[in-house]
Amino acid sequence: MNANAIEQTEGCLSSCLQVLGNKWTALILRDLTDGPKRFTELEKSLETISPRSLSQRLDDLELHKIVTKKHFAESPPRVEYTLTERGRDFLPILKAMADWGAKHA
Amino acid sequence: MNANAIEQTEGCLSSCLQVLGNKWTALILRDLTDGPKRFTELEKSLETISPRSLSQRLDDLELHKIVTKKHFAESPPRVEYTLTERGRDFLPILKAMADWGAKHA
Secondary structure, eight states, rough: OOOOOHHHHHHHTHHHHHHHHSSHHHHHHHOOOOOOEHHHHHHHHHSSOOHHHHHHHHHHHHHHTEEEEEEEEEOOOOOEEEEEEEHHTTHHHHHHHHHHHHHHH | OOOOSSSSSHHHHHHHHHSSSHHHHHHHHHHHTSSSSEEEHHHHHHSOOHHHHHHHHHHHHHHSSEEEEEEOOOOOOOOEEOHHHHTTTTTHHHHHHHHHHHHHH
């Protein structure tokens, strides 16, 4: 691979795609833009995602330090997902993607 | 799904992800930034892609009017792939992705 006008250093784009190269991941990040969300809220918003896929995507995002998972000692127990700074730095990318969609879809 | 700060209209982001939600697709678009490329040039630049995958990705991009395929009546025959305007409009997204990678990788 060669670096060009897009990449300053070889591998920068691949590194972002390791996180974002999945449709659900991008839509989860979009949904977390408004603030912390519970698992069931994300599941409802994403409509056709399976609980297993959503769970895998969220674990993956936590592993990459894109979201944090916070447990509340309530009854029933509550779990919320929040974007980290790394996660919030995806928002300009998502906005640019949505603008492309608005222009060309 | 709900539109929010990211999307003006529901579905804009999904529509971009239909094209870009694949690692190879994004890297192919990056490589075409510099100008038209032949199949073998893309294959060499992407290193680990299989010819079958590259061919499928390029067919898909042609179908979505992101790239055009031009045949030159030479011997041996030459085929070149070029970004369309829709394709060039992906470049700000790729740049934003590469910037994220440069900051966070």
